[in-house]
Amino acid sequence: MISDARSHPPSYGVFVTEYLFLLATHNLIRAATLWADEFEAARIALKFSLCHTLLREAKRWTEATLEVRAQIANSEGLLSQSLADWSHALRCHQRALQLFYETNNHHGVAHALNNLALACLEQSRYEEASKYAEASLTLSRELNDHANVGRAAGNLALALRHLGKLDESLLYTEEALAYFRQIGDQRQIGRTLTNLGNLYRRRGELKKALACFREDLAICRDRDDQHGAAQTLVNLGLTLFDLQQWQGAHDAFTEALATFQALGDGLGQRHVFNNLGMLYDVQKDWAQSLTYYDLALSICREAGDRRGEALVLGNMAEACQHVRGLEHGQNCYETSLALYEQVGDERSSVRVAINLCRCLVNRAFAEPGRPELRTNARKTIALWRERVLALSWTTGQEVLLELEHRLDDQ
Numbered sequence: 001m002i003s004d005a006r007s008h009p010p011s012y013g014v015f016v017t018e019y020l021f022l023l024a025t026h027n028l029i030r031a032a033t034l035w036a037d038e039f040e041a042a043r044i045a046l047k048f049s050l051c052h053t054l055l056r057e058a059k060r061w062t063e064a065t066l067e068v069r070a071q072i073a074n075s076e077g078l079l080s081q082s083l084a085d086w087s088h089a090l091r092c093h094q095r096a097l098q099l100f101y102e103t104n105n106h107h108g109v110a111h112a113l114n115n116l117a118l119a120c121l122e123q124s125r126y127e128e129a130s131k132y133a134e135a136s137l138t139l140s141r142e143l144n145d146h147a148n149v150g151r152a153a154g155n156l157a158l159a160l161r162h163l164g165k166l167d168e169s170l171l172y173t174e175e176a177l178a179y180f181r182q183i184g185d186q187r188q189i190g191r192t193l194t195n196l197g198n199l200y201r202r203r204g205e206l207k208k209a210l211a212c213f214r215e216d217l218a219i220c221r222d223r224d225d226q227h228g229a230a231q232t233l234v235n236l237g238l239t240l241f242d243l244q245q246w247q248g249a250h251d252a253f254t255e256a257l258a259t260f261q262a263l264g265d266g267l268g269q270r271h272v273f274n275n276l277g278m279l280y281d282v283q284k285d286w287a288q289s290l291t292y293y294d295l296a297l298s299i300c301r302e303a304g305d306r307r308g309e310a311l312v313l314g315n316m317a318e319a320c321q322h323v324r325g326l327e328h329g330q331n332c333y334e335t336s337l338a339l340y341e342q343v344g345d346e347r348s349s350v351r352v353a354i355n356l357c358r359c360l361v362n363r364a365f366a367e368p369g370r371p372e373l374r375t376n377a378r379k380t381i382a383l384w385r386e387r388v389l390a391l392s393w394t395t396g397q398e399v400l401l402e403l404e405h406r407l408d409d410q
Contacts, residue, residue, distance in 0.1 A: 032068040070099035090119040110139040117155040130159035150179035190219040230259035270299040286322040310339035
């Protein structure tokens with residue numbers, strides 16, 4: 001390990017010296033604590049190569065206690081979160097939770113439950129996320145763990161927002177923000193302002209959303225958090241998009257893109273390219289929108305990001321219909337739908353399926369000499385009707401009914 005220190009920051013050499021001394025004197029708990037602190041500092045600084053080096057070392061510890069193994073599993077899960085490998089993160093946090101239970105570490109249990117909530121959120125498993133977050137919040141209140149109360153309340157708010165329970169979500173988001181302001185955690189204040197801004201945006205309170213994002217952006221810049229600033233610029237751009245302030249949205253997106261490119265953040269670039277595609281979509285500049293969608297799609301496929309690929313394909317389908325023809329648009333919807341089905345995202349599957357049904361009906365009208373297109377459209381509508389009903393999505397039911405009436409009138 002000492003020879004590898006040259007490729008890492010100067011502080012790493014200090015860490016290695018103290019860490020090896022603690023191992024040599026069999027002070028494994030203290031060594032593990034030092035290891036965890038160094039690991040978390042590297043993860044927050046996006047130094048993932050250093051994280052992997054530390055993780056490989058920790059996994060060679062033959063004398064590790066259950067408590068230490070729990071910490072290693074927890075840290076590995078957090079790294080997987082940073083790398084957007086949510087399935088692996090879920091497995092790591094489940095292992096950490098079990099180990100924390102076995103060692104009667106209540107604070108560890110509370111944190112593991114909260115990490116599981118976040119992993120479920122990222123996989124659109126919102127009911128599970130709400131249960132984990134609520135359990136974490138209850139335990140954290142009992143332990144008077146203010147920081148984790150804030151984090152758990154924030155994750156519970158996110159789950160409730162996705163479940164459409166906006167009033168409850170607002171209450172928990174405000175609770176989280178109050179806790180973080182109380183302890184002065186600027187990083188978490190900024191993150192919670194982002195969540196609050198997104199909630200206000202969902203509620204249509206766009207001016208309040210703008211205020212949240214602008215405060216968050218100021219915090220990121222004060223902390224020299226370039227990555228956080230870029231992410232906030234994306235949210236700011238989306239809110240300006242909702243306000244139909246196209247130039248402001250474009251400026252926010254392009255500033256975010258420049259930062260993501262400087263940081264080498266492919267996922268961030270994918271988000272911006274997708275949003276720029278949407279921006280040109282709404283202005284009916286279909287060719288330009290496809291240029292950006294194609295860039296986003298390329299990044300997703302190179303990274304093996306199936307959920308991102310599904311999102312981009314679903315968004316670019318309309319532009320494809322205008323530029324490349326209805327059949328190409330249909331292919332986009334069908335591929336997007338198949339990907340959402342693979343990752344188990346029911347709500348997104350149903351949303352894309354309804355757009356697919358609309359595309360199929362349009363093809364039936366555009367090519368009246370092909371009766372099989374109308375038959376296919378009817379079968380697809382019938383196939384998805386039950387799943388739309390299961391989600392109690394009234395608007396979706398109305399759209400399918402309208403499409404059936406159009407076919408009847410043809």
